[in-house]
Amino acid sequence: MKVEVEDLLGLIARALEVRRERVTPETRSADLAEWDSLGHLRICLAVTERYGTEISLEQIGELDSVTALFAFLRRSA
Amino acid sequence: MTKTALKGLVLSNVTMQPIASFFSRLRVEFSDFNDVLLALQNQSSRAHRDEFDLVLCYIDTDALFGDFLYGLAPAGAQAEYIAALNTFCADQPRKMVVATTLSPGPFRYSNYADPVLGGLSLSDAATRANEQLVALVARHSNLVLLDVDSLYRAYGWETLRSEPLWYAGRIPYTNRMYRVLAERTEQLLDAYLNRAKKVLVLDLDDTLWGGILGEEGWENIALSEESVGKCYRDFQKLVKSQKRLGILLAINSKNNRADVEAAFARNPMMVLALDDFAAVRINWQDKTENLRELSLELDLGLDTFVAIDDSAVERERMRQTLPEVTIPDFPPRPELLRSWFLKEVVYRHFPKYQLTREDSAKTEQYRAQTARRDLRAVVDFDAFLRNLEIDLKYHVDSAATIERASQLSQKTNQFNVTTKRYSPADIMHFVESPDHHVVLLEYADRFGQEGLVGLAILDLKASELDTFLLSCRVIGRGVETQFLSKVEELLAARGCSHMCAWFIPTPRNDVAADMFERHGFEFLIAREDGSRVYRKNL
Numbered sequence: 001m002k003v004e005v006e007d008l009l010g011l012i013a014r015a016l017e018v019r020r021e022r023v024t025p026e027t028r029s030a031d032l033a034e035w036d037s038l039g040h041l042r043i044c045l046a047v048t049e050r051y052g053t054e055i056s057l058e059q060i061g062e063l064d065s066v067t068a069l070f071a072f073l074r075r076s077a
Numbered sequence: 078m079t080k081t082a083l084k085g086l087v088l089s090n091v092t093m094q095p096i097a098s099f100f101s102r103l104r105v106e107f108s109d110f111n112d113v114l115l116a117l118q119n120q121s122s123r124a125h126r127d128e129f130d131l132v133l134c135y136i137d138t139d140a141l142f143g144d145f146l147y148g149l150a151p152a153g154a155q156a157e158y159i160a161a162l163n164t165f166c167a168d169q170p171r172k173m174v175v176a177t178t179l180s181p182g183p184f185r186y187s188n189y190a191d192p193v194l195g196g197l198s199l200s201d202a203a204t205r206a207n208e209q210l211v212a213l214v215a216r217h218s219n220l221v222l223l224d225v226d227s228l229y230r231a232y233g234w235e236t237l238r239s240e241p242l243w244y245a246g247r248i249p250y251t252n253r254m255y256r257v258l259a260e261r262t263e264q265l266l267d268a269y270l271n272r273a274k275k276v277l278v279l280d281l282d283d284t285l286w287g288g289i290l291g292e293e294g295w296e297n298i299a300l301s302e303e304s305v306g307k308c309y310r311d312f313q314k315l316v317k318s319q320k321r322l323g324i325l326l327a328i329n330s331k332n333n334r335a336d337v338e339a340a341f342a343r344n345p346m347m348v349l350a351l352d353d354f355a356a357v358r359i360n361w362q363d364k365t366e367n368l369r370e371l372s373l374e375l376d377l378g379l380d381t382f383v384a385i386d387d388s389a390v391e392r393e394r395m396r397q398t399l400p401e402v403t404i405p406d407f408p409p410r411p412e413l414l415r416s417w418f419l420k421e422v423v424y425r426h427f428p429k430y431q432l433t434r435e436d437s438a439k440t441e442q443y444r445a446q447t448a449r450r451d452l453r454a455v456v457d458f459d460a461f462l463r464n465l466e467i468d469l470k471y472h473v474d475s476a477a478t479i480e481r482a483s484q485l486s487q488k489t490n491q492f493n494v495t496t497k498r499y500s501p502a503d504i505m506h507f508v509e510s511p512d513h514h515v516v517l518l519e520y521a522d523r524f525g526q527e528g529l530v531g532l533a534i535l536d537l538k539a540s541e542l543d544t545f546l547l548s549c550r551v552i553g554r555g556v557e558t559q560f561l562s563k564v565e566e567l568l569a570a571r572g573c574s575h576m577c578a579w580f581i582p583t584p585r586n587d588v589a590a591d592m593f594e595r596h597g598f599e600f601l602i603a604r605e606d607g608s609r610v611y612r613k614n615l
Contacts, residue, residue: 017098041246042095048239049252057241 003051003073005066011050012066015042028065040064047073083130083266085175086123088113091137092247099259103266105133110247117161124165131173133262134162137249138179138203138225145202148186151195152202155179159209166217173219173269175262178210179203180226183234221265221430228257268428274403275381276355277319277427278371281330281337282549283387285313285349287411289549291332291491291585295340299411300347308411313348315418324427325355325375329367329384331553333491333587334359361553361588364391365398383426389524390554394461462555469556470519471563474508478517478529485532485546490585492557493546494578494592499534512538514567518560520551527551533564537571542578545592552588561596569615576615581608 005025012027013020016034029035035043044055047069053076055063063069085105087093090113097105108116108123113134116124124132136158144150166174181203185191191198197205214220229237232253242248250258267273282289286309287299299306300313320326326349330337337359341351351357356374358367364386372379380401386392387407396404403426408417472478483501490496499507507513518531530551534544542564547557568576578593594600598611 014098037246038092038094041092041242041248044242044245045095045239045248045252045255054239055241057244060241060245 003070005070007050008070008073009066011046012043012069015039015046023066025066025070028067030064043069051076084128085131085133086116086129087133087135088116088124089135089137090140091135091249093135093255095248095250095252096135096255096259099256100263101259102263103259114157114161117165120168125169129172131175131266132165132169134174134176135258136177136179138181140247140249141179142181142199142202145194145199146181146186148192148194152197152199153195155202155206159206159213162210162220163213163216166213166220170217170219173221173266174217175221175223175265176210177223177225177258179206180229182238221269223258223261223265225258228254228261232257264424264428265430268430273428274324274383274426275377276325276327276371276375276383277316277422278327278329278368278382278384278402279316280384280386280388280391281328281332281359284385284407285309285316286340286344290336290340291549292488295336295344298340298344300344302346305411306346308414310346310348312414312418315415315423317348317353319423319427320353322427322429325377326353327371327375328354328357328359329364329371329386330359331361331364331549332359333585336585363394363553365395368395368399368402383422385422390465390522393465393524397461397464464523465554466523467554467556468521469559469563470521472517472519472529473567474515475517476505476508478515479504479508481529482515482517482532485529485548486544489532489546489548490583491549491587492552492589493544493583493586494542494580494589495544496581496583496586497544499544507534512536513543516564516567518547518556518563520556531556531560533560535564535568537568537573540568540573540576542576545578557589557592558596565613565615574615576613578611578613579608580611581606 009023010020013023016032016039018034022032029040044060048054051073059072063072082102082104085103087105087107090111094107116122139146141154142152143154145152162176181199185199191200210222214222237251237254238249239251279285287305288297290298300309301307302310316326338351341347356371358371368379368382368384379399383403384395392404395402405421408414479501482504483499486497486499504515507515514535514537516533517529520527520530527550530548532544532546536543565576578598580590580593582590593611598613601610601612603609
């Protein structure tokens with residue numbers, strides 16, 4: 001499945017329950033209060049469901065920015 | 078919705094927070110992680126506060142069994158939990174409590190063998206706990222069980238469980254599990270609060286049986302123990318089961334009443350009887366009007382109705398005019414009827430968490446009821462038609478449509494003013510004759526194409542309408558008015574100053590009986606055989 005940045009940004013915003021504009025391609029977890037540990041797991045749940053790729057335990061800790069998530073999805077999709 | 082949203086407190090031994098966004102009506106908050114026993118037993122815990130209408134206990138079985146699953150400790154946590162639940166239900170009788178049943182995972186350290194530890198096997202521990210939960214339900218009317226095992230069987234353990242997220246943050250489930258748990262919880266709430274729907278309104282043709290009764294006759298509709306016919310027969314069995322559970326059945330169908338009576342009385346494969354329906358509307362009037370009348374007759378609000386209809390156009394019309402009625406989409410193929418009905422209709426709209434004997438007597442009660450209610454909004458039929466964006470095309474004397482023209486003349490019984498049957502050779506003759514026009518009507522609207530659905534044959538020499546018919550698929554949308562104008566236009570173009578037309582009554586073409594009166598024709602004479610002659614100046 002082809003991954004679009006827009007699609008990923010929307011998914012992250014929905015998982016964190018924040019307005020879409022607050023998530024940009026440059027956003028890192030540290031930039032958003034809502035992107036805390038639970039918020040991060042919500043993003044992982046949503047990514048797994050949407051793109052059908054399981055994220056390993058090791059990767060869960062590393063995918064802490066939009067850039068990292070996008071790169072991961074491009075590698076695995 | 079005027080009802081204020083219910084507020085629930087979630088208790089769990091795993092991370093349940095992701096479920097929050099999947100509730101559509103319920104608002105939830107979360108108790109601290111893994112403090113289930115404390116929350117249930119301690120009278121000053123949040124679970125005891127009045128602000129929460131209900132308490133949701135989502136207990137994950139594998140997490141609950143803990144080291145029992147590694148053969149390291151006997152099972153015991155479930156007994157403590159059930160005792161605490163019992164105490165809480167008794168302490169808080171006005172609070173609704175939802176509790177999941179136990180369902181251990183399918184993969185065990187002892188593989189095919191059922192591991193026994195401390196005198197209790199894994200399967201027995203789960204079974205016994207579930208029996209105790211069922212016993213609690215009998216004791217506490219505020220307790221409702223959510224059967225988790227059925228979720229694992231329906232969707233599969235592997236699609237509902239997540240290992241990485243479990244180790245990353247005690248999330249044992251995938252989003253799908255959170256989604257279905259939320260959905261089932263709200264369905265159970267609807268059942269508990271008596272918000273389930275009460276009336277199941279059914280269309281007949283291509284819904285309770287395959288095919289068009291008015292065209293094919295009661296002996297030829299698809300209803301049998303084989304193939305497509307079995308799809309419909311099984312569907313009828315399920316519909317009947319809902320009646321036994323107290324759901325009121327009603328019919329809303331465009332058909333001739335006599336045909337339907339014959340079908341129910343004479344088709345041996347019919348599971349349902351006309352008596353099974355608490356109220357019946359079989360006529361040619363607008364289906365939304367019928368729904369209003371059914372609501373009056375049964376004295377039940379339209380918001381308790383679920384209407385099943387295979388026609389996208391009828392569904393859209395009903396949805397637009399009567400938004401309070403629930404109208405699920407219809408499955409695209411008959412083999413999906415059974416599973417669709419269970420999943421999308423029964424679970425969603427007629428949830429039950431316990432069965433009562435009174436339920437099955439309901440149909441009889443309502444059949445006797447004659448109370449009336451005020452009519453609601455007025456139907457704006459013209460607006461509906463405009464909204465359909467009907468697009469009609471005409472094919473005049475086209476060689477390519479000969480087969481279809483013949484087929485329409487052979488098969489159309491209802492909206493057919495003369496019911497003359499023609500072979501392809503007959504049609505070919507009309508097409509080639511300079512004294513005749515053969516006009517095919519092609520229909521499309523915003524829901525899709527219906528194809529060639531109307532036929533008119535004009536005798537230009539006699540200024541006469543030999544054949545005029547419409548397939549039942551497009552009856553009731555004002556199509557005949559436009560089609561007739563086209564016919565008049567074609568006759569006028571050939572210099573005809575008037576048009577003669579016949580209506581020859583048959584047992585099935587009642588729906589077209591007033592067609593000419595409705596379109597400004599003058600009634601001239603009735604023959605002995607009942608046929609009527611009309612005339613209109615062009």
